[in-house]
Amino acid sequence: MNPTMNAIDIVVSDLDATIGFYRHLGLEFAIDPNMPDHAACDLPSGLHLMLDTEELRGKTLPSWSRPTGGPRNFLAFEFPDPAAVDAKYAELTAAGYRGLQEPWDAFWGMRYATVADPDGNGIDLYAGLATDQEGNA
Template sequence: MTAKAGLSQINIVVSDLDASIAFYEKLGLTFSVDAGQPSHATCELPDGTFVMLDTEEAVTRFTPGWTRPTGGPRVAFGFGLPTAKAVDALYEELVAAGHPSLREPWSSEWGVRYATVVDPDGTPADLQAPLDGS
């Protein structure tokens, strides 16, 4: 029987490392950049999973033939917040900082407050919280 793999890291290819770090840090992630690898940043989540940011230039060095994707996003990240008001406040902060909105805050029929902004490379970041206790 083959051993089952566990998700250990998420790699995001970015065009501007500093802009991406600034965006994701507003969403609660904290990155470190190794001086020996200035085109790479790492964030360790509490469960031990890593979120990695690599520049397009770096990816072309270790993935021959890589090209920037075209069309719509292929992934979206969801960020949980404690309250609906927190969704609205963080959405406003990100949009005021110049990050485009894909969808303004709205309340779903199944009891969740949502909003969607995009990172500097167009990857959606969904902000979400239960409506109870708003």
Template sequence: MNTPSASPSPRFAAIGMVVSDMAASLAFYRRLGLDIPTDADTAPHAEAQLPGGLRLMWDSYETARAVDPDWTPPQAGAPTGLAFACADPAAVDKVYAELTDAGYAGEKAPWDAFWGQRYAVVRDPDGHGVDLFAPLA
């Protein structure tokens, strides 16, 4: 009796975001340490390799509409969110201050969260929440 060979399970490989201004979005994520080539600023699609083999991908509104002509942008503050680990609690404060001083919207200033982390939330240019965190000492 032949049994079909088991196919490998899909592997989580990437997180994708659709952005209104590619250059502005990539500039924000470069400030968080992602290595994104500057020539990607004018491309319809960009990617950054993340630790562990994941990729973070950006597509322009035009690219999204090329895939689905009925696509419409989500409201600002859509539930997509990313989180960046900082070296220590002081780094959470420093990165938050650097981003808000550069004009990015702070959603929640750094605080000591009850779950044992220094935490803050800032918005990227498209309104996606970006969490900054580090374990409390």
């Protein structure tokens, strides 16, 4: 039997700050009343996104340590059109979140931008570019 991947767990340094960031993207996390260092959100795709504090991760996996270097993880959020990507990037950076890549028309036919969540994880914002009748962006 093959396993089913149905959840992603992100380790965070500040649960409230991270919940606030993802709220800008339209996600609503609920803190577990039995584990205040854990929050979760069910996504429309059926995926379960979880946030655990560094303290909780250290208790469940004592060998865990905070990674160093650039973003090791990227979550990608699709928007309905390129203007929505630009608007969300502007909103997030105006709210003080660090922009990693300003919106640009990527060679693979998408409007793309990247911001960092409070722990430095890459958050990609993207939408398909309008195409002409020949399929050119």
